[in-house]
Amino acid sequence: xxxxxxxxxxxxxxxxxxxxxxxxxxxxxxxxxxxxxxxxxxxxxxxxxxxxxxxxxxxxxxxxxxxxxxxxxxxxxxxxxxxxxxxxxxxxxxxxxxxxxxxxxxxxxxxxxxxxxxxxxxxxxxxxxxxxxxxxxxxxxxxxxxxxxxxxxxxxxxxxxxxxxxxxxxxxxxxxxxxxxxxxxxxxxxxxxxxxxxxxxxxxxxxxxxxxxxxxxxxxxxxxxxxxxxxxxxxxxxxxxxxxxxxxxxxxxxxxxxxxxxxxxxxxxxxxxxxxxxxxxxxxxxxxxxxxxxxxxxxxxxxxxxxxxxxxxxxxxxxxxxxxxxxxxxxxxxxxxxxxxxxxxxxxxxxx
Amino acid sequence: xxxxxxxxxxxxxxxxxxxxxxxxxxxxxxxxxxxxxxxxxxxxxxxxxxxxxxxxxxxxxxxxxxxxxxxxxxxxxxxxxxxxxxxxxxxxxx
Amino acid sequence: xxxxxxxxxxxxxxxxxxxxxxxxxxxxxxxxxxxxxxxxxxxxxxxxxxxxxxxxxxxxxxxxxxxxxxxxxxxxxxxxxxxxxxxxxxxxxxxxxxxxxxxxxxxxxxxxxxxxxxxxxxxxxxxxxxxxxxxxxxxxxxxxxxxxxxxxxxxxxxxxxxxxxxxxxxxxxxxxxxxxxxxxxxxxxxxxxxxxxxxxxxxxxxxxxxxxxxxxxxxxxxxxxxxxxxxxxxxxxxxxxxxxxxxxxxxxxxxxxxxxxxxxxxxxxxxxxxxxxxxxxxxxxxxxxxxxxxxxxxxxxxxxxxxxxxxxxxxxxxxxxxxxxxxxxxxxxxxxxxxxxxxxxxxxxxxxxxxxxxxxxxxxxxxxx
Numbered sequence: 165x166x167x168x169x170x171x172x173x174x175x176x177x178x179x180x181x182x183x184x185x186x187x188x189x190x191x192x193x194x195x196x197x198x199x200x201x202x203x204x205x206x207x208x209x210x211x212x213x214x215x216x217x218x219x220x221x222x223x224x225x226x227x228x229x230x231x232x233x234x235x236x237x238x239x240x241x242x243x244x245x246x247x248x249x250x251x252x253x254x255x256x257x258x259x260x261x262x263x264x265x266x267x268x269x270x271x272x273x274x275x276x277x278x279x280x281x282x283x284x285x286x287x288x289x290x291x292x293x294x295x296x297x298x299x300x301x302x303x304x305x306x307x308x309x310x311x312x313x314x315x316x317x318x319x320x321x322x323x324x325x326x327x328x329x330x331x332x333x334x335x336x337x338x339x340x341x342x343x344x345x346x347x348x349x350x351x352x353x354x355x356x357x358x359x360x361x362x363x364x365x366x367x368x369x370x371x372x373x374x375x376x377x378x379x380x381x382x383x384x385x386x387x388x389x390x391x392x393x394x395x396x397x398x399x400x401x402x403x404x405x406x407x408x409x410x411x412x413x414x415x416x417x418x419x420x421x422x423x424x425x426x427x428x429x430x431x432x433x434x435x436x437x438x439x440x441x442x443x444x445x446x447x448x449x450x451x452x453x454x455x456x457x458x459x460x461x462x463x464x465x466x467x468x469x470x471x472x473x474x475x476x477x478x479x480x481x482x483x484x485x486x487x488x489x490x491x492x493x494x495x496x497x498x499x500x501x502x503x504x505x506x507x508x509x510x511x512x513x514x515x516x
Numbered sequence: 517x518x519x520x521x522x523x524x525x526x527x528x529x530x531x532x533x534x535x536x537x538x539x540x541x542x543x544x545x546x547x548x549x550x551x552x553x554x555x556x557x558x559x560x561x562x563x564x565x566x567x568x569x570x571x572x573x574x575x576x577x578x579x580x581x582x583x584x585x586x587x588x589x590x591x592x593x594x595x596x597x598x599x600x601x602x603x604x605x606x607x608x609x610x
Numbered sequence: 611x612x613x614x615x616x617x618x619x620x621x622x623x624x625x626x627x628x629x630x631x632x633x634x635x636x637x638x639x640x641x642x643x644x645x646x647x648x649x650x651x652x653x654x655x656x657x658x659x660x661x662x663x664x665x666x667x668x669x670x671x672x673x674x675x676x677x678x679x680x681x682x683x684x685x686x687x688x689x690x691x692x693x694x695x696x697x698x699x700x701x702x703x704x705x706x707x708x709x710x711x712x713x714x715x716x717x718x719x720x721x722x723x724x725x726x727x728x729x730x731x732x733x734x735x736x737x738x739x740x741x742x743x744x745x746x747x748x749x750x751x752x753x754x755x756x757x758x759x760x761x762x763x764x765x766x767x768x769x770x771x772x773x774x775x776x777x778x779x780x781x782x783x784x785x786x787x788x789x790x791x792x793x794x795x796x797x798x799x800x801x802x803x804x805x806x807x808x809x810x811x812x813x814x815x816x817x818x819x820x821x822x823x824x825x826x827x828x829x830x831x832x833x834x835x836x837x838x839x840x841x842x843x844x845x846x847x848x849x850x851x852x853x854x855x856x857x858x859x860x861x862x863x864x865x866x867x868x869x870x871x872x873x874x875x876x877x878x879x880x881x882x883x884x885x886x887x888x889x890x891x892x893x894x895x896x897x898x899x900x901x902x903x904x905x906x907x908x909x910x911x912x913x914x915x916x917x918x919x920x921x922x923x924x925x926x927x928x929x930x931x932x933x934x935x936x937x938x939x940x941x942x943x944x945x946x947x948x949x950x951x952x953x954x955x956x957x958x959x960x961x962x963x964x965x966x967x968x969x970x971x972x973x974x975x976x977x978x979x
Contacts, residue, residue, distance in 0.1 A: 366697075366725040370538065370545040435542035435611055439564075440700075440726070441519040443653075498623035498832045500655020505967045508947055509713075512700030513724060515519055515566055515753060516645045516672050516957070518646050518752035518804040520830065520860070522613035532763060542611035549729060552755055552869040561613060563807060563860050566699065566749075567727025568756040571807040571866055573613055577859040582616055585833055588840075589625040589632070 186281040191311030208294035213305040221306040231266035234325040246374030250289035254296035257326040262381040265336040266328030273307040278317035300379035340395040341416035345484040351477040357447035378451030390468035396456035422482030441514035520563040617831030626836035644802035645672025667931030675953035680917040682707035697731040698746040728760035735772035747774040752804040755869035758876040773906035783893035789821040798842040800828040803857040810865025829857035886926035925952030935965035
């Protein structure tokens with residue numbers, strides 16, 4: 165769906181002024197800053213609102229409830245199989261908005277550039293952001309750029325904030341899970357986290373695992389069209405499915421029981437997890453969602469999901485129960501049970 | 517201690533005078549050290565721990581162990597099938 | 611994956627569970643020595659499907675758990691050196707020393723890296739000749755051949771900027787120490803399959819005989835663990851005490867001879883301190899004299915670092931199955947997974963961490979029934 169870094173086809177539109185890399189002056193508010201905006205950001209994000217270049221951008225929104233979200237993106241490496249930090253920055257905020265049932269409309273983008281970052285890498289990221297915004301159907305309407313000294317950043321950090329409108333009659337929140345509801349996942353889990361792991365120095369594989377980074381708002385719209393009585397939506401990013409379901413269990417004061425055998429996992433992701441001693445239930449996703457839906461609507465929602473390209477492998481993985489409130493319990497492959505708690509920090513490869 | 521993962525040897529070669537190889541772990545391919553299984557043949561399985569093959573996996577023994585499991589408690593077969601059926605209908609099919 | 615999926619079959623697991631229920635007539639305390647097996651037991655929920663009469667005591671076979679505090683402190687001191695690239699398996703990064711962990715050292719600017727294999731650290735030494743590359747050489751007999759090869763290659767390639775902080779431990783002396791303890795409760799052992807892949811199981815035969823204790827070499831997949839339990843219970847019920855191999859696809863009696871050969875070249879046996887247990891004679895491996903120049907403890911002059919373990923922590927008694935984690939006075943108070951005092955609270959599979967996670971919620975019966 166998305167491509168990794170491909171510098172061969174990318175032509176920097178900047179009059180480079182002999183600077184192939186970001187220098188402090190690019191954040192100084194002078195000519196260099198202006199050129200960066202005009203030649204690098206504007207062509208990638210092109211829209212009328214951005215082109216007003218005011219201190220703030222004025223937008224008109226429908227008379228509905230608004231959803232606001234912000235997220236900052238730090239990822240190493242900046243480019244990975246299946247995407248780059250730019251895709252994450254757009255889809256991450258779009259997906260956060262979509263998880264409240266909102267239709268995302270506008271994004272803002274803030275960039276922290278590390279002195280020395282190559283302008284072609286930055287250009288490539290920004291171009292991907294433009295394409296991602298188009299794919300998600302949102303506009304990037306205002307932005308900001310700062311430069312930090314070399315050694316004070318990891319190349320590039322991006323913050324995006326987003327604004328969306330929530331259709332009337334839609335009430336989605338983590339505390340809404342009710343006993344008897346079913347838990348649906350939109351597809352295979354753990355792809356993004358293992359894609360990043362597979363290119364980390366010291367852990368590399370000869371096999372490519374691609375990130376699943378994708379905008380979920382269209383999938384959510386399709387689900388809401390099937391039934392607007394969706395109780396909870398969550399995109400299981402850091403901490404994976406386990407963390408999201410734990411959070412829902414705690415917010416709703418209900419128990420969640422899942423069947424591990426029903427969790428869809430790509431074979432390569434499953435194998436990579438075996439090799440590193442990791443559990444896919446804790447591994448990050450960037451293009452998947454969890455839905456908690458009343459049992460009587462589950463089939464309709466599931467069917468709508470499976471009709472959408474991002475939900476073809478959607479599956480019912482469990483249910484909300486009155487027992488063990490606040491806890492996520494998994495029925496294991498051999499029919500046992502275990503409590504799936506949240507991890508304390510990032511899941512690490514283990515030897516033991 | 518000791519996460520060990522079975523993998524299939526795809527190729528073998530020497531690197532820094534040490535026997536190395538590419539091993540396929542269900543679709544994930546990694547370079548591993550084969551110095552401790554010097555007789556291993558391409559196509560055979562081995563158990564890998566921290567990038568080292570620590571033993572050859574013996575297919576015949578594996579089959580014998582599984583056969584032993586299959587013979588365990590054969591009399592309870594019917595009961596077991598009934599239980600499984602009940603367990604399967606607890607959650608909706610996906 | 612072949613050799614994994616077959617040994618996770620739920621129908622066959624059900625048969626083994628039924629068989630274990632059928633043959634168990636009285637209470638037995640089994641110790642699975644290996645942290646990997648503890649992980650498998652909890653991960654698959656095996657503990658909750660066994661007869662109540664079978665008590666599993668989680669043994670000291672997790673290198674994360676038993677690496678003594680002072681070795682962690684040595685690692686932290688070395689990792690804080692400005693010119694050092696400190697390489698470790700992922701497991702060790704979160705293990706606290708007396709003040710902090712390797713993550714904190716990293717946050718203060720230390721170059722701490724996770725590697726998959728010790729040979730990755732050797733490669734880093736080759737690629738960074740101006741840096742000192744130190745590898746944290748922890749583990750049991752399974753990991754030792756890999757670490758031995760790293761030292762061996764460094765010597766062969768003349769990589770004088772490579773060194774290893776060695777804290778290797780051996781299983782048979784630990785089993786003996788447990789059996790010799792006057793308060794011992796363990797009646798049978800599941801021996802660690804992959805340790806035996808390397809070392810064989812002949813060393814356990816005199817122990818089984820001397821202490822009249824069944825020892826069953828056991829693998830890691832759910833069916834393997836169940837078969838190990840089934841065989842130990844059969845022995846206990848029949849009054850037998852033998853060494854059996856329930857993991858024949860990966861273990862032979864004599865072990866892996868090429869691996870043992872290089873182990874003897876690089877390491878020699880000596881006393882080793884175990885976190886929470888104390889010194890056990892002949893329970894560790896140290897670098898031999900001819901490899902001394904690769905000894906990071908000597909190179910960075912941290913040999914004198916001595917750390918007393920917290921007197922509040924009773925992890926040693928937990929490891930030996932003498933007390934339950936929640937019987938420790940520090941449990942859940944001074945000691946939590948977020949701020950662990952002892953090793954058993956550190957690793958996910960550690961007995962205390964497991965108790966902390968599950969014990970907070972009382973009525974587990976409703977879940978398992």
